[in-house]
Amino acid sequence: MGALLYGSYLLAVGVLMRSANKRRTYNTRNLLRLVFGFVGTIATLAVLTENWLGLLFSLGVIGFAVTFALQQPLLSLIAWVYITVKQPYGVGDRVRIDDAKGDVIGVDFLVTTLWEINGELVTTNQPSGRVVTVPNSVVLSSNVVNFGGGGSPYVWNEVGVQVAYKTDLDFAREVMAEEASDLIGDEMAAGIAAYREALAETPVELEVHDRPIVNVTQGESWVELRVRYLAHPRRGSA
Secondary structure (H helix, E strand, O other): OHHHHHHHHHHHHHHHOOOOOHHHHHHHHHHHHHHHHHHHHHHHHHHHHOOHHHHHHHHHHHHHHHHHHOHHHHHHHHHHHHHHHHOOOOOOOEEEEOOEEEEEEEEOOOEEEEEEEOOOOOOOOOEEEEEEEEEHHHHHOOOEEEEOOOOOOOEEEEEEEEEOOOOOHHHHHHHHHHHHHHHHHHHHHHHHHHHHHHHHOOOOOOOOOOOOEEEEEEOOOOEEEEEEEEEOHHHOOO
């Protein structure tokens, strides 16, 4: 029985690995591991005891007791099912889960593993080199932010420059907009179409500019010019 189940698992994984969708392959492989592991355990115990009914009753009693002793792991397992079905994020996404921020490198039955960005070691939107492990149960009780997970791989980003009040703001805005357009305008234009398609699938109506724009905010003793542009989350500054 065990050999048959293991052979079936290897066959299913072999067929699955031919898929070009890495995220779907990863999620389905985890699901197969859980299903075959559970079925194999039940079948093995049943063969050893030769009493299916008694075994199922015993498992029910044990399961009831374990539910109280292992609440957090069980919540994490339930959250894994939620993550797999609803897909608030997947492997390769840049996310913030509670106070952890990074790129998802693994979604296992109990934990999500992130390649950390920002954090305590760096102040820019770059990897710190640390790996952060977050219990899946946190997803059920905390905010989850997926950067670029709303149907478009692009997000809006801003870079600010502080100038004096006496600065010619119209001239400064024009120069900054031109420089930003020369630097990232073509890349931004390529992402605008995907962003507008994703936006069209929602009831939200927003004005979407084809090129970077410059907004003005006032501080106590300065004026800040903020260049707003569309970029991939990994190319943003914050």
